[in-house]
Amino acid sequence: MTFIDHLDQIEDTRKDINKSYELTDIFFLTMAAVLSGASGWKDINVFGNAKLDWLRQTRPFAAGIPTRHSIGRIIRTISAEVLMECFAVWINPQREQNGKEHVAFDGKTVRGSGHNRHVDAIHLMGAMVVDSGVMLYQTTSEGKKNEIKTLQSMLETLPVKGKIISADAMHCQTETAALAQRKGADYMLQVKDNQKNLKENMAAYFHKMRRDEPEHIKDNQFTELDGDHGRIVQRQYTVLAVNAWIAGIENWEGAKHIVEVVRTHQQEGQPDKAQTTYYLTSMGNNVQEIAKIIRGHWQIESYHWVLDVTFREDESLIYAEDGAKNMALFKRMLINLLKAHPLKDSIAGKRHRSAWDDDFRTQVLFG
Numbered sequence: 275m276t277f278i279d280h281l282d283q284i285e286d287t288r289k290d291i292n293k294s295y296e297l298t299d300i301f302f303l304t305m306a307a308v309l310s311g312a313s314g315w316k317d318i319n320v321f322g323n324a325k326l327d328w329l330r331q332t333r334p335f336a337a338g339i340p341t342r343h344s345i346g347r348i349i350r351t352i353s354a355e356v357l358m359e360c361f362a363v364w365i366n367p368q369r370e371q372n373g374k375e376h377v378a379f380d381g382k383t384v385r386g387s388g389h390n391r392h393v394d395a396i397h398l399m400g401a402m403v404v405d406s407g408v409m410l411y412q413t414t415s416e417g418k419k420n421e422i423k424t425l426q427s428m429l430e431t432l433p434v435k436g437k438i439i440s441a442d443a444m445h446c447q448t449e450t451a452a453l454a455q456r457k458g459a460d461y462m463l464q465v466k467d468n469q470k471n472l473k474e475n476m477a478a479y480f481h482k483m484r485r486d487e488p489e490h491i492k493d494n495q496f497t498e499l500d501g502d503h504g505r506i507v508q509r510q511y512t513v514l515a516v517n518a519w520i521a522g523i524e525n526w527e528g529a530k531h532i533v534e535v536v537r538t539h540q541q542e543g544q545p546d547k548a549q550t551t552y553y554l555t556s557m558g559n560n561v562q563e564i565a566k567i568i569r570g571h572w573q574i575e576s577y578h579w580v581l582d583v584t585f586r587e588d589e590s591l592i593y594a595e596d597g598a599k600n601m602a603l604f605k606r607m608l609i610n611l612l613k614a615h616p617l618k619d620s621i622a623g624k625r626h627r628s629a630w631d632d633d634f635r636t637q638v639l640f641g
Contacts, residue, residue: 276640278302280364288351295340299333300348309608309638310629315342328632346597354599361607362411376404376567377434378574379441381421396598399424401432402577404570407613409606414599426453434459440571443468448525455528462567465552475520476532476552483514496561506540511565528556533564581605584622611638
């Protein structure tokens with residue numbers, strides 16, 4: 275079943291007098307237009323009038339293309355939560371799971387959705403399957419400060435049993451670690467100054483072990499190199515089992531290992547720059563697997579970069595309540611569809627091709 279078929283099952287709660295345009299027609303129009311480069315209601319209207327013959331190969335569009343104001347009004351009538359549920363039902367069968375699935379959590383503010391001082395920009399919390407790059411779930415958070423409770427609520431809702439979840443330092447919370455364990459998931463949490471005592475104790479313990487047991491350090495270390503254009507980055511991962519020497523470690527349910535990552539940036543003609551970060555995890559002591567999870571977490575940052583650079587999300591001026599949330603969700607659905615298309619090209623390249631090539635656009639939307 276295609277995603278358009280799933281959209282057709284969403285209940286139309288509009289009054290009969292407002293149903294001149296089929297709800298699924300407008301969903302299909304919006305997705306096709308945004309896939310082809312549209313960024314607002316006017317663009318969607320222009321695309322619809324230009325591509326009406328192509329649109330009618332799939333849907334009736336008996337009343338033609340609505341005005342830009344009507345498009346926005348119709349999209350806003352649908353609850354973002356209902357649309358997300360539809361998305362979740364569609365995406366789960368598409369996922370291919372190989373081994374223990376890594377799900378990365380991160381928040382993003384859609385800056386253009388704010389309107390002067392009267393409407394705050396929406397802040398979205400997403401969960402992404404790292405290996406496939408598929409956005410699994412998205413929900414609204416009441417600003418960045420409320421991300422912690424939002425992530426914990428997502429853990430309560432999502433089926434994370436048997437998975438590895440990762441999040442940035444804001445989410446290094448004893449409650450989050452305990453919840454992940456109760457839900458049957460392993461966790462990888464970055465430790466920064468919001469857990470200052472834990473961070474300082476971890477750093478001190480690594481120093482102690484280097485002094486007292488250097489061979490043990492070497493046996494639990496992994497180093498990788500990458501770089502281009504005269505720039506080299508070395509990452510050295512060191513994993514140690516948790517120890518009662520680390521004050522307060524007993525408060526972290528399921529914690530098994532602490533991780534130190536030293537990133538050294540080398541640029542020709544410049545002094546080396548080194549940065550050390552720390553992580554707490556319930557995973558086992560496979561240092562290469564731990565390195566993969568830490569490195570993989572930042573794929574969700576790359577995903578957000580695609581939204582900003584390719585889909586110009588931060589420049590979108592759609593700000594009215596569920597209109598902004600639904601448009602943000604459509605863009606994430608489209609990235610999933612673009613990733614799934616087998617053509618070897620970037621997301622931006624596939625999107626350009628969708629704008630120019632009707633057949634390719636059909637392939638992306640319907641598989």
